[in-house]
Amino acid sequence: MRILATLLVKEFKQIFRNRLMLPIIFVVPVVQMILLTYAASLEMKGINMAVVDQDYSQASRLLVSRFEASPFFEINLSTGSYQEAENELTSDHVDVILHMQHDFELKLYSEKETDLQLVVNAINATEAGLINAYCTQIIADFNGQVRARWFGLEGSGLLISLDIIPKYWYNPLLDFKIYMFSGILVIIVTLIGMLLTALNLVREKEMGTTEQINVTPIRKYQFIMAKLIPFMIIALFELAFGLVIGRLLFGLPIVGSLGLLFLFTCVYLLTVLGIGLFLSTISNTQQQLMYMAFFFMLTFILMSGVFTPAESMPQWAQKLNLLNPVAYFMKVIRMILLKGSEFRDISREFYSLCIYATLILTLAITNYRKTS
Amino acid sequence: MEVREHIIEVKDMVKKYGSFTANDHLSFHVERGEIFGFLGANGAGKTTAMRILCGLSYPTSGEIRVAGHDVYRERERIKRKIGYMSQKFSLYEDLTVSENIHLYAGIYGLGRKQIVVREEQLLERLGLAHVRNRLIREIPLGWKQKLAFSVAIFHQPAIVFLDEPTGGVDPITRRQFWEMIHDATEEGITVFVTTHYMDEAEYCDRVSIMVDGRIDALDTPAALKQQYESVNMNEVFLKLARS
Amino acid sequence: MKRFFGFVKKEFQHIFRDKRTLLILFGLPIVMIILFGFVVSTEIRDVKVGIWDRSMDQASIRATQKIFSSGYFVPAGYIDHEEEIGELFRSGKARVVVVFEEGFERNLLREDRAAINLIADASDANTAQLSLTYLQGVLMTYFQSMNQDVEVPWSVNMKSRMFYNEEMKGVYMFIPGLMALILVLISALMTSVTIAREKEFGTMELLLASPLKPREIILGKVTPYVLLSFVNAMTIVLLGFLVFDVPVRGSLWLLMLICMLYITLALSLGVLISTNVKTQQMAMFISLLGLMLPSILLSGFIFPIENMPKVLQWFSAIMPPRWFIVIVKNIMLKGTGFAFIWKETLILLGMTIFFILAAVKRFKIRLN
Numbered sequence: 002m003r004i005l006a007t008l009l010v011k012e013f014k015q016i017f018r019n020r021l022m023l024p025i026i027f028v029v030p031v032v033q034m035i036l037l038t039y040a041a042s043l044e045m046k047g048i049n050m051a052v053v054d055q056d057y058s059q060a061s062r063l064l065v066s067r068f069e070a071s072p073f074f075e076i077n078l079s080t081g082s083y084q085e086a087e088n089e090l091t092s093d094h095v096d097v098i099l100h101m102q103h104d105f106e107l108k109l110y111s112e113k114e115t116d117l118q119l120v121v122n123a124i125n126a127t128e129a130g131l132i133n134a135y136c137t138q139i140i141a142d143f144n145g146q147v148r149a150r151w152f153g154l155e156g157s158g159l160l161i162s163l164d165i166i167p168k169y170w171y172n173p174l175l176d177f178k179i180y181m182f183s184g185i186l187v188i189i190v191t192l193i194g195m196l197l198t199a200l201n202l203v204r205e206k207e208m209g210t211t212e213q214i215n216v217t218p219i220r221k222y223q224f225i226m227a228k229l230i231p232f233m234i235i236a237l238f239e240l241a242f243g244l245v246i247g248r249l250l251f252g253l254p255i256v257g258s259l260g261l262l263f264l265f266t267c268v269y270l271l272t273v274l275g276i277g278l279f280l281s282t283i284s285n286t287q288q289q290l291m292y293m294a295f296f297f298m299l300t301f302i303l304m305s306g307v308f309t310p311a312e313s314m315p316q317w318a319q320k321l322n323l324l325n326p327v328a329y330f331m332k333v334i335r336m337i338l339l340k341g342s343e344f345r346d347i348s349r350e351f352y353s354l355c356i357y358a359t360l361i362l363t364l365a366i367t368n369y370r371k372t373s
Numbered sequence: 374m375e376v377r378e379h380i381i382e383v384k385d386m387v388k389k390y391g392s393f394t395a396n397d398h399l400s401f402h403v404e405r406g407e408i409f410g411f412l413g414a415n416g417a418g419k420t421t422a423m424r425i426l427c428g429l430s431y432p433t434s435g436e437i438r439v440a441g442h443d444v445y446r447e448r449e450r451i452k453r454k455i456g457y458m459s460q461k462f463s464l465y466e467d468l469t470v471s472e473n474i475h476l477y478a479g480i481y482g483l484g485r486k487q488i489v490v491r492e493e494q495l496l497e498r499l500g501l502a503h504v505r506n507r508l509i510r511e512i513p514l515g516w517k518q519k520l521a522f523s524v525a526i527f528h529q530p531a532i533v534f535l536d537e538p539t540g541g542v543d544p545i546t547r548r549q550f551w552e553m554i555h556d557a558t559e560e561g562i563t564v565f566v567t568t569h570y571m572d573e574a575e576y577c578d579r580v581s582i583m584v585d586g587r588i589d590a591l592d593t594p595a596a597l598k599q600q601y602e603s604v605n606m607n608e609v610f611l612k613l614a615r616s
Numbered sequence: 617m618k619r620f621f622g623f624v625k626k627e628f629q630h631i632f633r634d635k636r637t638l639l640i641l642f643g644l645p646i647v648m649i650i651l652f653g654f655v656v657s658t659e660i661r662d663v664k665v666g667i668w669d670r671s672m673d674q675a676s677i678r679a680t681q682k683i684f685s686s687g688y689f690v691p692a693g694y695i696d697h698e699e700e701i702g703e704l705f706r707s708g709k710a711r712v713v714v715v716f717e718e719g720f721e722r723n724l725l726r727e728d729r730a731a732i733n734l735i736a737d738a739s740d741a742n743t744a745q746l747s748l749t750y751l752q753g754v755l756m757t758y759f760q761s762m763n764q765d766v767e768v769p770w771s772v773n774m775k776s777r778m779f780y781n782e783e784m785k786g787v788y789m790f791i792p793g794l795m796a797l798i799l800v801l802i803s804a805l806m807t808s809v810t811i812a813r814e815k816e817f818g819t820m821e822l823l824l825a826s827p828l829k830p831r832e833i834i835l836g837k838v839t840p841y842v843l844l845s846f847v848n849a850m851t852i853v854l855l856g857f858l859v860f861d862v863p864v865r866g867s868l869w870l871l872m873l874i875c876m877l878y879i880t881l882a883l884s885l886g887v888l889i890s891t892n893v894k895t896q897q898m899a900m901f902i903s904l905l906g907l908m909l910p911s912i913l914l915s916g917f918i919f920p921i922e923n924m925p926k927v928l929q930w931f932s933a934i935m936p937p938r939w940f941i942v943i944v945k946n947i948m949l950k951g952t953g954f955a956f957i958w959k960e961t962l963i964l965l966g967m968t969i970f971f972i973l974a975a976v977k978r979f980k981i982r983l984n
Contacts, residue, residue, distance in 0.1 A: 213463065
């Protein structure tokens with residue numbers, strides 16, 4: 002115990018003596034949290050629409066007025082030239098073109114149905130899908146209620162109608178920021194914990210100071226623990242710090258138990274710091290480590306469902322996610338903070354990470370070589 | 374001549390890196406309390422051999438005992454009884470003089486009070502009391518090396534291994550450094566030192582000279598000079614290297 | 617000149633000796649393409665839906681079947697108490713619960729209108745909104761089709777055309793951003809760290825004392841990375857084409873030229889960073905935070921710029937990847953020519969010149 006304490010004193014002194022550390026611990030996360038949370042929004046603002054009404058009839062104008070009335074669409078351009086509208090689409094000024102040909106109304110009366118052309122810029126497929134869905138709704142609505150009113154079918158019992166009432170629990174105002182924020186908090190805690198721990202050990206290796214440690218009777222687990230504990234404390238502090246910022250700046254709800262969250266975070270940190278230490282035992286230079294850590298972090302984070310729910314990923318990715326500690330934490334932090342999930346709701350994730358942490362730490366300790 | 378205990382005993386030690394043989398069947402012993410010089414050109418295999426004795430590297434084969442313990446099975450026991458100072462690194466640059474002393478003393482399990490008392494004595498003797506709170510990176514190389522040596526023997530080990538301890542320092546500091554080594558032997562510490570400064574070999578009780586992974590000569594400096602009909606160790610070395 | 621080539625050769629050997637780093641260098645674009653192509657999509661799929669059917673009649677059962685045959689939703693079981701909704705959400709077993717009111721079919725037939733409640737776990741607001749939008753679409757279409765029996769005079773048929781991306785593949789959106797990301801990573805991060813390493817270990821002094829001119833040293837250091845970056849950029853284009861049929865509709869030459877311009881820009885940024893730092897760690901953190909994050913977040917790679925607050929939109933205007941992504945989208949996906957991208961190209965060119973000048977100036981100050 003005394004040896005571990007001696008080593009811990011050394012680590013803390015070195016960490017706080019490093020001039021890079023304080024900005025990394027305090028400034029960088031704040032900037033990231035604010036910047037990222039505002040930038041990383043998938044929220045759709047107004048969809049820019051160009052209307053090419055070559056008919057300019059009563060029917061076409063009525064349809065356009067339906068789009069005008071929708072909160073989702075903003076009509077930026079009304080023109081008779083399709084080419085002009087397509088140019089605007091190509092230069093990204095509009096997202097969608099609504100095109101009605103000159104026989105729009107004529108066909109409606111003579112053939113009982115008429116075509117409406119919708120041209121969507123689909124480079125962003127999700128946005129395109131959403132635009133298409135909104136348009137479908139408006140057209141269906143137009144087909145149903147508008148014509149019903151015209152022909153006096155309403156209330157005649159001939160047409161049925163459905164009231165669909167959407168309700169949003171936990172977040173009735175659909176504030177996108179709190180979801181992003183909790184995800185970003187995970188990224189920061191992970192990044193700081195894993196990268197700093199791993200870099201620290203490899204730096205000692207590269208500088209040759211581990212040599213001196215290796216000729217002493219220090220046990221491997223003591224040395225690894227001394228590397229792990231300080232950064233674990235820093236990462237836990239980072240979480241607390243982040244929660245305060247989230248609460249003050251973004252009104253982050255903390256529905257569940259903070260004790261449970263911190264307990265889970267401890268197990269999580271043991272796992273990711275263990276991975277960091279393992280990576281550092283297999284690299285010789287900081288450069289090597291950086292690329293490896295960078296590669297794993299990026300893959301872990303992208304697969305964790307930071308932007309999109311992990312359940313929507315293909316099966317093989319979900320299987321791979323069993324090995325991805327970030328995915329567990331990403332899910333659990335949101336469950337506890339936003340929905341107030343309890344221990345029994347997250348017990349599977351908790352025990353999985355316990356096993357994971359034990360395995361990876363054992364691997365890191367056995368793989369650390371005092372003798373080459 | 375009095376028979377002294379063999380504190381290091383090496384028989385047929387071999388270390389291979391792939392097809393390259395760094396140590397080719399080395400056999401020698403070191404007696405308790407002596408200064409044993411391990412000489413040779415760069416790349417002759419000195420550091421490799423020393424790293425094996427310290428438990429930093431596995432030998433390929435051979436029988437090796439250090440301070441009464443086997444290097445294959447009892448490395449951690451050995452580590453309690455030795456001190457080590459390397460050419461590359463000795464102290465943490467971003468810790469102060471005092472913090473380095475406390476760190477290493479703490480690692481060997483010395484009590485806090487004991488550390489404080491001995492630290493005081495040590496800094497007094499080295500004349501470094503005024504820089505105790507300065508970072509290592511801020512003090513001159515000569516001071517660093519003296520301090521590194523003192524830290525390496527702070528826990529009073531049976532043997533101290535010194536890997537080219539005087540590299541890059543001026544002749545006066547080197548002289549003072551060797552006086553410190555002598556003082557250590559007075560306290561009963563055995564010194565195992567590698568160097569390529571041949572004049573330093575004169576300070577050793579016995580020296581071995583390595584060439585291409587083998588020990589070509591091993592005796593007291595006086596005997597070697599006589600055997601090779603040389604006025605100093607430098608000449609001995611050159612004659613050995615040319616043959 | 618011969619001396620210079622000797623130096624470049626040494627730098628190449630240095631990079632190629634470390635097999636693991638090399639593997640990551642060439643593996644990274646492949647893994648990223650696969651991740652963005654298959655995994656990181658902002659579409660929804662297999663959303664778990666719980667059903668609270670309080671009437672259990674023909675209409676509600678058929679509506680339920682419709683929901684699960686749409687392809688977006690998977691069943692998460694039936695419940696019959698209000699409290700169970702919370703339990704489903706808290707344990708993550710369901711994201712949406714559909715509630716059919718009591719006497720659903722009766723209301724539909726007798727009163728011509730009935731109500732369905734859709735309750736979403738909106739802790740993930742985006743998925744919640746998308747799910748409910750899609751659910752509404754499915755239900756609306758189904759009940760509209762019941763109206764088909766009624767003789768109505770006419771209807772408008774909507775025909776959608778998905779421009780540039782007929783099959784609506786998510787990966788189209790990510791390819792240009794991925795190129796920007798990988799190029800910045802290799803060109804700027806790696807060069808700045810490599811040069812910082814030479815400084816940290818004192819070997820830079822050695823090089824500067826050699827007969828090589830400072831300009832040759834820097835050029836020698838960056839040349840291998842120019843090639844590596846270029847190969848990687850082309851790997852992305854090729855993989856995108858082979859695996860996901862992402863086309864290069866415009867001129868491939870123009871695309872390559874723009875890539876070279878962007879690589880030059882990133883390299884000069886890397887050199888600029890390295891002249892300002894003392895340690896590898898510092899170089900890495902500056903590159904990561906100053907370059908990587910903005911190229912992921914403020915460049916329109918994943919998140920559309922027009923959705924950001926105004927301040928961030930201004931910020932994004934000074935981010936090189938933003939302009940690069942616009943250009944690549946135009947050349948690759950829209951097939952437009954230089955006429956549509958000259959403005960963005962000019963901006964990149966200006967930035968490149970600025971960074972080169974700044975790096976050269978810093979380097980000279982260092983030497984004096």
